[in-house]
Amino acid sequence: MIRVYFLAKIKDELNMDFYDLDVKLPCSVSDLRNSLLSKFKNAELFSKDYAICAVNHEISNSEKIVKESDEVAFFPPVTGG
């Protein structure tokens, strides 16, 4: 189990700040993405082209391994400034 935080449009669409995802750890960011896709059935929101994954505040690619103590967040492409 790992807590996955959501930000901006992803948070709004799901109407939740975080979700405790039932996955076996360690696993890859790609595994997390697939679990989120199967849980929320929203291919667009969690597609690789849209949802960026940060692990411990670092943008992470699909192969990045996630451990129990890691902070994980999914968010849309940034639009500040």
Added chain:
Amino acid sequence: MATKNKEKETEKNQIKIKVVVSEEDFSVDSEYDFLSSKAPRTGAIVSFVGRVREFSEREDITGLHLEHYPGMTEASLNKIIELAHQRWDIQACSLHHRIGSLQVEDQIVYVGVSSAHRDEAFDACRFIMDYLKTEAPFWKKELTQDGDYWVDAREKDQQARARWQSSASDQS
């Protein structure tokens, strides 16, 4: 030669940095004071202020809501300034980005950079803004008469950032 390099490194390490992410507004005068005080080697200060416009893709914007990712956003901004510092001999940098609810004509972001000469300050200021727009975790939601809309990332911002990557090889 080794001594000279060391002196250069020491000078580069003396950069003064201020990064603020806050609902509070900023004062351009105060930011200028931060960049210009006790800076006898500073010959140039360049600053940029981003503001809330009443138009974007839509014409009826009444305000913005700005969200960030606490902790990651501040780290990202510091990293962007460090990248600029590695690239140009800048002496001080102040960056203030607002979050929360903003109205048309409100200030959103301040980036100020000081250096001995103007080229470094102009380039570093623009570099920091171009990277901020594509790297720093902030998200804008536009508020309009018809409802609220999350702003989509724009290709032209990616192109602005890519320009710095392609020009890196030009620098010796």
